[in-house]
Amino acid sequence: MKFGTKILHGEGSIDKNTGALSTPIYQTSTYHQFDIENFGKYDYSRSANPTREVLENSIAELEGGKYGYAFSSGMAAISSVLSIFSAGDHIIVCGDVYGGTYRAVTQLFSRFNIEFTFVDASENLNIKNAIKENTKAIYLETPSNPLLKIIDLKASIKLAKECGAVVIVDNTFMSPYLQRPLELGADIVVHSATKFIGGHSDVIAGLAVTRDEAIGKRIYQIQNTFGAILGPQDCWLILRGLKTLKVRMKESQKNAEELASWLEDREEVEAVYYPGLDSHKGKDIHFSQAYGGGAVLSFKLKNLEKTTEFLNKVTNVAVAVSLGAVETIVSYPVKMSHASIPKEEREKLGVTDTLIRVSLGIEDIEDIIKSFEDALVK
Secondary structure, rough: HHHHHHHHHOOOOOOOOOOOOOOOOOOOOEOOOOOOOOOOOOOOOOOOOOHHHHHHHHHHHOOOOEEEEEOOOOOHHHHHHHHHOOOOEEEEEEOOOOOOHHHHHHHHHHHHHHHEEEEOOOHHHHHHHHHHOOOOEEEEEEOOOOOOOOOOOOHHHHHHHHHHEEEEEEEOOHHHHOOHOOOEEEEEEEEEEEOOOOOOOOOOOEEEEEEHHHHHHHHHHHHHHHHOOOOOOHHHHHHHHHHHHHHHHHHHHHHHHHHHHHHHOOOEEEEEOOOOOOOOOOHHHHHOOOOOOOEEEEEEOOOOOHHHHHHHHHHOEEEEOOOOOOOOEEEEEOOOOOOOOOHHHHHHHHOOOEEEEEEEEOHHHHHEEEEHHHHHHH
């Protein structure tokens, strides 16, 4: 079964009790037990809920995994996965990482005596050189946020297996429609389902998927212990978003390709970062492990004055935090997604005050390009 069919007709697409095509919202906290000696499948909704179970099974199926987990936010998913590690463990993290992840590992998990090393993971040798005897995981984003750097997943996974570490991949930018790291050998995939999977700027959610039963049990233990679960109403919204993931991603990606090419020809633009461009350093590696360039790009303008003017003048888009929605969202990383990273660290990474990130929506691209043009020339 191909992806577009699977998201509509996969496991849980039809309610077994009623035949309903829309998953029922089981808005309940607890469940009656008909036999006190033999509890039923559900006893308390923190531990399991039928609506959440359909979502968790669905994302596991779409990612090519076996065990899925739904959390109250993308950061709840990431933090819960990182919580399976212990004091004394060492984790390698790609340097060009989402600001919330950077904040979690530097300000929270480092307090628990878990050691982190940030490297430019787009160069595989940097990962190899960072491996220690106590390295237990390699945490990656590809394409990375916000500079769209590409990491060779197969090479990184090979290194991890040699030292007995697990590979965690944040797949938010691509979604399972365009990239499935578990099928390449990664151990855990995480998502901010707020983004492309939900797709409508109306719900906060996180997901985690693994193929490994032992890892799955550890993630479930954290999920059930901390209780950062996704409520049934929000699970239903994510399930609804999943149904249109393919058509939304195709249209948004097409718009990103056109905007990226247009930006490359503008004299006001210093650089464009998009894996679908021939000029992108990591294009060949990216297309060896993904099925398209995605719907997110970044670009740099030549000075701060022009950057500020553009952000204040651009129309027919949302200038906002987040990405992955039906509307085009223009973000300013230094004050939004990466504000928690110290300025000197941001600048080392290339996240400067002239960098703008764009998540393309499904509007008519001619209108988006006209809006960008007007904002650049005003």
